[in-house]
Amino acid sequence: MSTIGWNDDTQDWKQIPPDLIETKVFDQIKPGAIIIMHSGSPDYGANLSGTVEALPRIIKRLREEGYEPVTLSQLLGISAYQDGDNADSKASQMMTSTPVKYFISPKASNNVSTKKEIYKSDLRLDSEEYSLVTGERLDTQVTCLEDGHKRDVTMHSNFSISDPTIASVDSMGNITGLKRGATMLTVTYYNLKVTAKVYVYGLRQQRK
Numbered sequence: 001m002s003t004i005g006w007n008d009d010t011q012d013w014k015q016i017p018p019d020l021i022e023t024k025v026f027d028q029i030k031p032g033a034i035i036i037m038h039s040g041s042p043d044y045g046a047n048l049s050g051t052v053e054a055l056p057r058i059i060k061r062l063r064e065e066g067y068e069p070v071t072l073s074q075l076l077g078i079s080a081y082q083d084g085d086n087a088d089s090k091a092s093q094m095m096t097s098t099p100v101k102y103f104i105s106p107k108a109s110n111n112v113s114t115k116k117e118i119y120k121s122d123l124r125l126d127s128e129e130y131s132l133v134t135g136e137r138l139d140t141q142v143t144c145l146e147d148g149h150k151r152d153v154t155m156h157s158n159f160s161i162s163d164p165t166i167a168s169v170d171s172m173g174n175i176t177g178l179k180r181g182a183t184m185l186t187v188t189y190y191n192l193k194v195t196a197k198v199y200v201y202g203l204r205q206q207r208k
Contacts, residue, residue: 004072006036009156009190013038014171015047018054024156025058029067032075123153123189129197130185132167132177140173142187142194157189167198177201 008028010021025035037051059069122145132138142154159169163183168176175185177200185196 004034004076006034008033008035010035010037010051011156011158011171012048012051012054016050016171018050018057020155021050021054022058022061026061027156029062029065031067034072034075123187123192123194125185125187125194125196127196129199130175131199131201132175133201133203134177134179135203137174137176140175140185140187140196142173142189144189144192153189157187160186161198162186166200 008025010024012021021037029035037055038048039051062069124143126141126143130138130140140154140159141152142157143150144153145151154173157173159171159173161167161169161175161183162185163181165178166181166183167178167185169185170176173187175198179200180202181200183198183200185198187194187196
């Protein structure tokens with residue numbers, strides 16, 4: 001069995017609007033790209049109506065730009081299952097495969113693109129530390145050097161806070177101070193990771 005990844009991440013599981021899902025697809029599209037999208041699941045409890053609305057538009061636009069959606073086996077030119085696979089094993093594979101993936105192959109091309117090699121030092125936040133007061137909101141920017149070009153990958157990154165009682169961060173990288181303290185912001189982009197310190201200060205009360 002072979003493990004195959006994707007290189008066009010819509011991040012639709014974040015329940016983002018359909019326009020943003022479409023933008024993410026075409027920001028990363030290239031010949032042989034593998035796009036990952038997700039179906040609804042009780043386990044996730046997510047509202048993925050944005051995916052449902054965006055998908056027909058994405059397919060239509062891809063075809064207008066000369067791409068054709070195909071299955072993974074068509075893209076790679078291999079059989080979907082090895083000889084000897086029984087119905088039970090096939091059913092198990094289908095049941096455990098929750099992502100809905102669209103494999104995009106350019107017309108008149110059999111090349112399969114692989115994920116770019118990116119080094120850890122290429123991923124950057126716009127600051128090594130952020131300071132804000134309770135109730136204040138700050139935005140962040142994430143950049144990555146790919147093929148010698150500096151690219152803003154904020155919209156394609158995942159954000160998390162080590163102590164969510166001190167500060168919160170949304171899917172767009174906006175930090176909000178909740179209470180006094182220090183915590184750590186972690187940003188991931190594909191297999192890359194960068195961190196920054198976050199300091200939250202309390203508002204000083206003015207003397208009457």
